[in-house]
Each structure stands twice: as structure tokens, then as C-alpha cells.
Amino acid sequence: KNQVEQSPQSLIILEGKNCTLQCNYTVSPFSNLRWYKQDTGRGPVSLTIMTFSENTKSNGRYTATLDADTKQSSLHITASQLSDSASYICVVSARTGFQKLVFGTGTRLLVSP
Amino acid sequence: DTEVTQTPKHLVMGMTNKKSLKCEQHMGHRAMYWYKQKAKKPPELMFVYSYEKLSINESVPSRFSPECPNSSLLNLHLHALQPEDSALYLCASSQDFQETQYFGPGTRLLVL
Numbered sequence: 001k002n003q004v005e006q007s008p009q010s011l012i013i014l015e016g017k018n019c020t021l022q023c024n025y026t027v028s029p030f031s032n033l034r035w036y037k038q039d040t041g042r043g044p045v046s047l048t049i050m051t052f053s054e055n056t057k058s059n060g061r062y063t064a065t066l067d068a069d070t071k072q073s074s075l076h077i078t079a080s081q082l083s084d085s086a087s088y089i090c091v092v093s094a095r096t097g098f099q100k101l102v103f104g105t106g107t108r109l110l111v112s113p
Numbered sequence: 114d115t116e117v118t119q120t121p122k123h124l125v126m127g128m129t130n131k132k133s134l135k136c137e138q139h140m141g142h143r144a145m146y147w148y149k150q151k152a153k154k155p156p157e158l159m160f161v162y163s164y165e166k167l168s169i170n171e172s173v174p175s176r177f178s179p180e181c182p183n184s185s186l187l188n189l190h191l192h193a194l195q196p197e198d199s200a201l202y203l204c205a206s207s208q209d210f211q212e213t214q215y216f217g218p219g220t221r222l223l224v225l
Contacts, residue, residue, distance in 0.1 A: 042218050100158075103156055
């Protein structure tokens, strides 16, 4: 069964600190992995996308890693800001006739002043 | 223009009402999607349109009726909804089936 699991479920950090979010998946056949940021009541916004051959991808203060052998990914946020408070969703695509997205349940991050 | 727009932002309707959600993109994308998202849950795929034709219907009840009038527009017609249909409805588009999906801001629907 295709599944994406994320940890922790929720996280509170102080402004300026770093944090790392985890994603484990059992999606097959694997196509790519994306991290999305979703503010409450808003649509998800893509942060990074990685294919099988990519190990790391950065987007400003966001750095994603992918280990295709262990089927794990992480999202590292550096020097957190209050605006980083949101849900971060790991989404894995299965290589089917179309990009079937398998969504994780997300990590809710709260950056506290 | 690199965004997906959705209207209205919020909608409150009774169970006997008929309403429509609208989605628009001008990125030349040929695949468009409707998702339903309940609070604290991941989005669930409802429909996929490719080249203006319905390609996938994820066993969605007939009270939800999608329509793709042209390559830039996607509608979701609502009729005789139930309170449990209250959710955030997200539209997304992609260049084609294999490309990154871009999401709209969503329509928050409340069915009374």
C-alpha cells in the first residue's frame, strides 16, 4: 500500500532556531518527492521537488534531502521566521499513468517569538 | 501569470442549494484537478481533467459535478450537498499528467 508518514506531527520552535522534519514513504514505483508548505485555509505551495537521482535540493532557507534507498526524506529549515508557521506536507508521486500524489499527514510547525 | 485562482474564497450553502466553484489558470496547463481537504487531513483527489476531458473520477458522489468549459477553466457544480461535505476545496493544474501540480488558494465551503 502506498503510504507517506511524517514526523513529528507538530513542532514548536523559537524564532531564529533551525528544525528538521522527517518523511518516510512506501510509494512504488517512485517518481518524485515534493515538500509543500500550507498555511491554514490556503492551498499548498511547492517548496522543493526531487527525483530519484537527487540527494539534496535547496530553496532559500529550506533544504530537502532524499535517500531513495531507505525511502526517507527530510526538510531542514534554517533560521526560522514567524512566517514559517504552517503545515509542511511531504508528497510522493507514483509513476502511474498520471502523477498520482500520495500525501503525508503533514507536520504542523509553530515558530514562537 | 503563474498562479491558479479560485472563486469564491468562502461559500455557505444550504442542503437544497445549487452553487458552483470556479478555478482558472493561464499557464497553458492541460491537466486540472479538484481536491477535497478536511481539517488537519491531507487533500483527497476528486477529479482529474486532461485536455478538457474527464480522465479520473475517484468515486465521487454525483452531487459533485465537474465541468471543464475550456483549457483555462474548471468548475465544480454542487447540488444537494450534505453537512459532511463542508471542507476546503482545492483546484490544481499541471503542464500535463507528469508535471508538478500548482494549487490554488482553495474555496472554504460550509454546508448547513
